[in-house]
Each structure stands twice: as structure tokens, then as C-alpha cells.
Amino acid sequence: MKKKLIAGNWKMNGSLVANESLLQSLLAGIGQPACQVAVCVPAVYLAQCQALLKGGVIELGAQDISSHEGGAFTGEISPAMLKEFGLRYAIVGHSERRQYHGETDELVAAKAQSALASGITPIVCVGETLAEREAGKTEEVVKRQLAAVISTNGHCISEVVVAYEPVWAIGTGLSATAEQAQQVHAVLRAQLKAATPNADRIKLLYGGSMNAANAASLLAQPDIDGGLIGGAALKPKDFLAIIAAAA
Numbered sequence: 001m002k003k004k005l006i007a008g009n010w011k012m013n014g015s016l017v018a019n020e021s022l023l024q025s026l027l028a029g030i031g032q033p034a035c036q037v038a039v040c041v042p043a044v045y046l047a048q049c050q051a052l053l054k055g056g057v058i059e060l061g062a063q064d065i066s067s068h069e070g071g072a073f074t075g076e077i078s079p080a081m082l083k084e085f086g087l088r089y090a091i092v093g094h095s096e097r098r099q100y101h102g103e104t105d106e107l108v109a110a111k112a113q114s115a116l117a118s119g120i121t122p123i124v125c126v127g128e129t130l131a132e133r134e135a136g137k138t139e140e141v142v143k144r145q146l147a148a149v150i151s152t153n154g155h156c157i158s159e160v161v162v163a164y165e166p167v168w169a170i171g172t173g174l175s176a177t178a179e180q181a182q183q184v185h186a187v188l189r190a191q192l193k194a195a196t197p198n199a200d201r202i203k204l205l206y207g208g209s210m211n212a213a214n215a216a217s218l219l220a221q222p223d224i225d226g227g228l229i230g231g232a233a234l235k236p237k238d239f240l241a242i243i244a245a246a247a
């Protein structure tokens with residue numbers, strides 16, 4: 001059976017002291033989880049987190065990755081650089097990067113390709129804004145965002161993780177209902193099925209105000225293979241409860 005994946009997105013939070021305390025609490029409470037677990041941390045803390053996690057049950061991820069291999073790209077971090085820290089995942093196309101950093105569908109697809117070429121699994125985020133949902137455009141938007149990644153990555157698409165993150169649910173406390181999330185996940189699964197015979201093994205995560213109280217019902221949906229967790233990933237008790245719900 002496909003193991004679920006629970007990935008924390010720390011966003012621009014943390015400090016040397018806070019990270020150590022958070023990771024020590026997680027390591028003390030996690031035992032042998034029934035699902036895969038990862039934390040996607042700010043790049044400046046990758047070395048610290050790699051040392052604390054010691055290649056154990058919690059894997060490491062980045063929150064972004066350059067589409068370039070190296071050279072004159074001030075501020076960018078290349079896949080090879082990230083790989084040096086034992087990285088397993090890189091989030092690409094988070095709505096905050098699309099919204100505040102002008103990332104286009106094409107750039108997100110190129111970042112996914114760059115990650116895959118280095119053996120890093122991209123967690124590709126797609127999701128509609130509230131205005132788009134209210135205009136009945138949810139399917140159209142998420143399909144367009146995913147189509148760019150499919151067309152750039154060809155048969156490698158079976159190696160990506162996709163996270164459906166409705167923008168209106170991120171950081172708002174207003175999660176999609178399990179039914180709303182499953183409906184969109186089914187659309188994404190069908191789109192992936194049309195692109196690869198291996199679509200069933202692609203992990204489709206839900207993200208957007210997932211917490212200890214709503215995780216179990218979201219994770220029980222047939223096409224929800226895990227969660228991308230923001231706020232609750234910074235609270236050890238809550239993150240551990242979500243991991244337990246993914247058993």
C-alpha cells in the first residue's frame with residue numbers, strides 16, 4: 001500500500017534555538033511513523049536541520065529550488081547545492097511564491113524539472129484563489145497549473161508529488177472540507193492518469209489549514225495521500241497528531 005506523506009512547510013519561520021527545540025520534540029515523540037515525514041525548512045537552516053535529523057525518519061526538504069544549474073543568478077540556490085544537505089524534497093510553486101514573486105506556471109514546471117534532474121522530489125503546489133473558486137474556475141485553474149508541469153516533465157511526471165492547496169485555505173484556519181478536497185484531487189488524479197500509466201503511485205497531498213482536528217477526515221479520502229502542513233507544522237503536538245492520523 002502507498003504510504004502517506006506528511007510534509008511540514010515552515011515558511012519564513014524559525015531560529016537556531018527554535019528549530020532545535022522543535023526538531024528535538026518531534027524526534028522524541030515520533031517513534032516509527034506509519035507514514036513518510038518531512039520538514040521543508042528555510043535554506044539557511046538546512047545544515048543545522050540535517051545535523052539534528054541525522055538521516056533518520058524525518059526527511060529534509062527545501063521551500064524552493066532554482067531552475068538554473070549555477071552561475072550568475074544572485075540569491076538563487078541550485079539543486080546541486082541543496083543536494084549537498086541530503087535533501088529529499090523541494091516545494092515548488094507554492095502560492096506565496098506565485099503571488100509575491102511572480103512565479104508563472106512555466107517557471108514552476110522548470111523548477112520541477114530542475115529538481116527531478118538532481119534526484120530531488122518536487123512537491124508541486126497547485127490551487128485556486130477564492131475569486132477563482134467563486135467564479136467556478138477551480139478545475140480550470142488547477143488543471144492549467146498541472147498541465148504545465150506534465151508537458152515539461154514528460155514521463156518523469158510519475159516522480160513528482162502534487163499538493164492541492166486552495167489559496168483561500170492557506171493560513172486562514174478555513175480548511176477545504178474533505179469532500180471539496182477529494183473532488184479536486186479526483187480531477188488531478190484523472191489528469192495524471194491521462195499522462196502516465198503510473199498515476200496511482202503519485203502522491204497527491206492536501207494543504208490549507210490542515211490540523212490535528214481535521215486531518216483524519218481529509219486523509220481518509222481515497223485520493224488524498226498526505227498533507228502539506230504550514231502553521232501546525234511549527235507546533236510539535238499538532239504535527240505529531242497529524243502524523244498519527246496518517247497511519
Ligand code: PEP
Binds near residue numbers: 169173210230
Ligand atoms: C502551506 O503554507 O503550505 C500551508 C498549507 O499552510 P497552513 O497549513 O498554515 O494553511
